[in-house]
Every structure is written in C-alpha cells, then in structure tokens.
Amino acid sequence: xxxxxxxxxxxxxxxxxxxxxxxxxxxxxxxxxxxxxxxxxxxxxxxxxxxxxxxxxxxxxxxxxxxxxxxxxxxxxxxxxxxxxxxxxxxxxxxxxxxxxxxxxxxxxxxxxxxxxxxxxxxxxxxxxxxxxxxxxxxxxxxxxx
Numbered sequence: 001x002x003x004x005x006x007x008x009x010x011x012x013x014x015x016x017x018x019x020x021x022x023x024x025x026x027x028x029x030x031x032x033x034x035x036x037x038x039x040x041x042x043x044x045x046x047x048x049x050x051x052x053x054x055x056x057x058x059x060x061x062x063x064x065x066x067x068x069x070x071x072x073x074x075x076x077x078x079x080x081x082x083x084x085x086x087x088x089x090x091x092x093x094x095x096x097x098x099x100x101x102x103x104x105x106x107x108x109x110x111x112x113x114x115x116x117x118x119x120x121x122x123x124x125x126x127x128x129x130x131x132x133x134x135x136x137x138x139x140x141x142x143x144x145x146x
Contacts, residue, residue: 030103032079032080032081032099032103033099033100033101033102033103034071034079034100034101035101036073036076036077036079036101037126037136037138040126040135040136040137040138041138042124042138042139042140043137043138043139044139044140045139045140045141045142046063046125046139046140046141046142047062047063047142048060048061048062048063048125048141048142049062049141049142049143049144050120050123050141050142050143050144051144052095052120052143052144054108055094055095055096055108055117056092056093056094056095056108057074057092057093057095057120057123058090058091058092058093059090059091059093059123059141060088060089060090060091061085061086061087061088061089061090062088063087064087065087066084066085066086066087067084067085067125067127068084068127068128068130069081069082069083069084069128070082070085070125070126070127070128071125071126072093072098072123072124072125072126073122073123073124073125073126073138074095074098074106074120074122074123075106075118075119075120075121075122076122076124077100078098078099078100078105078106079098079099079100079126080093080097080098080099082125094108095108095120096108106118120143121143122140122143123140123141123143124138124139124140124141125138125139125141126138127139
C-alpha cells in the first residue's frame with residue numbers, strides 16, 4: 001500500500017515543479033536591450049495600424065513598399081526586432097517579447113498577471129539607413145485605442 005502513495009507524492013511534486021518552471025520568465029539576451037534613440041526625430045507616419053488584443057499586437061503593412069528588417073518601438077521604451085515586412089503581410093507579436101534598456105519586459109497583462117497591464121500609446125519603426133538617407137529613420141505607426 002505504501003508504494004502507490006509514494007508514487008502519487010512524487011507525481012504531485014513533479015507536476016508542481018513543472019508548473020512553477022512554466023511560470024518563471026526568462027531574461028532576454030542582453031543584445032536585445034536597447035535605449036530609445038532620442039536623437040532621431042520621427043519623420044513621418046506610415047499607414048500601418050497597430051491593434052492590441054490582450055497580450056499580443058497585430059499589424060499589417062498596408063503601405064505601397066516593403067519595409068526592411070527594423071526595430072519596432074512601443075511607448076518610446078520597449079523594443080523588438082522585426083523581420084522584413086512585405087506589402088500586405090501581417091505580423092502578430094507577443095507584447096512580452098518587447099524589452100527595454102534594462103531587460104524589463106512590456107507588462108502585457110493576461111489572466112495570471114500580477115500587475116496591471118501597461119497601456120500601448122505609441123508605436124514607431126526604426127528603419128535602417130537607406131540609399132537616400134545615411135541615418136536610421138523613425139516612422140510612426142497608427143495605434144488603435146483599446
């Protein structure tokens with residue numbers, strides 16, 4: 001009789017350990033940590049809408065040109081690299097994949113969140129230098145209110 005009880009205790013301990021490991025957040029790699037480029041002025045606003053749906057954002061390139069790989073900034077603080085963004089292409093990105101210069105993640109909220117979610121008020125793309133411009137460009141995006 002002690003054998004099944006012992007197995008149940010070990011199984012319960014394993015399930016608890018796996019549950020705690022799943023809740024633990026990992027620190028993003030340090031090369032992702034960036035400070036917002038205050039020296040760049042926003043040059044224009046692109047016809048790209050950013051829509052928040054709980055813990056993710058979705059955006060679609062409705063411009064007439066593909067965009068090179070870039071850095072997407074949220075609230076002039078949190079950044080994340082995005083790949084080339086083709087005309088008509090849509091992206092869905094987890095908000096907690098955006099980090100600031102200290103490695104802190106965007107507070108996305110969600111069912112198990114211990115803190116209130118951060119509001120999304122501004123989104124900008126930092127585009128790499130092009131043939132016509134020798135420095136990166138900062139382009140605003142249209143954030144749709146929640």
